[in-house]
Amino acid sequence: MVLDSHKLIAASGEPGDRVQFTEFIQKNVSLYQFRNGIPLTTAAAANFTRGELATALRKSPYMVNILLAGYDKETGPSLYYIDYIATLHKVDKAAFGYGSYFSLSMMDRHFHSGMSVEEAVDLVDKCILEIRSRLVVAPPNFVIKIVDKDGAREYAWRESVKDTPVSSA
């Protein structure tokens, strides 16, 4: 989901926790911006998220794994790997879930710093192709989102099952 104008969150895990926790983080990030007039940096948002997960860990843990991506004017793009036991790690590439077994090696092989958008989307497509062909429980549809100096936005969909469209009355 879009966390704020220049941040994206990808979350996986238990359905209730996933929605409630990410919405909680999203609202708190907005609150900071309203109170202080400037948005949080990606690092600050990531550390806040990890802190919330860590506090809840020994009481009733949130079973959510998060990839937090953001673009800051001063430091450029950054990606943070935050798992459900509140691990925080700044990384270049990351993946969660059963598909990660296939995607991580694909990314290790083809990633290099200074990739263009076309090369990056091509790498994502390679990962999706691998997941589709190798994973027994592969999901049919994927969404690709991107965050750069112009903001966080949806880039493309890769759908293999299209639901029947609903037109509102």
Next chain:
Amino acid sequence: MKLDTSGLESTSPFFGSGDELCPELSAAPSFSLPLSTDDTKATLKHAKGTTTLAFIFKEGVMVAADSRASMGGYISSQSVKKIIEINPYMLGTMAGGAADCQFWHRNLGIKCRLHELANKRRISVTGASKLLANILYSYRGMGLSVGTMIAGWDETGPGLYYVDSEGGRLKGTRFSVGSGSPYAYGVLDSGYKFDMSIEEAAELARRAIYHATFRDAASGGVASVYYVGPNGWKKLSGDDVGELHYHYYPVTPSTVEQEMAEVAGA
């Protein structure tokens, strides 16, 4: 995690402590509710023995359900109302614990009415389902068993959400919940077209429930079909699935192949 105990308050929060009416009931209960361990959760894990389904189509939302309540292998009732009328334009379906579904749907109806009074407009289906999802989320791990669909018609048109006691909430156009849901999905998915008339959609819903009750032991009784349109919901039919069986598959008299006859002589 702070629990949403507004469902347990007996006096309205707007009027202070309400000391003239009932002085002893103004505070929320002070006991701490137990967090169930894995053992409790395993024993309370209801199999959601039922079949309910709902889908959006051109004319609105069609909601259907069976009416059997089972306790393990015993059929405790064949006439349970599994489609709950939250308010005149919103329906909820029941799967899981009957008491949980009935209580929390009733509570949701109260909250929706309070929203209407406070904001001078009806609550949206999105809002109502989020209210219910948040309440159920705050009771996570305590053994509530609710698998419900909230169907309604609001300013944006027909709306359908699936909400469960694990905290999940999904927006969609076709859902089926319960132990009979795989069977219902098969019939529903293959026969579904967005452009159906109300009669066609009702027949599809009825047929899907019938087929689920045929194969699933925990579903049966009466197949109720409700329609939600721009003017609210309307109950369309409630047919016993046993009668539906002979309606769809009538008994044809078959030719006699062999007949027993008296043996002549000793």
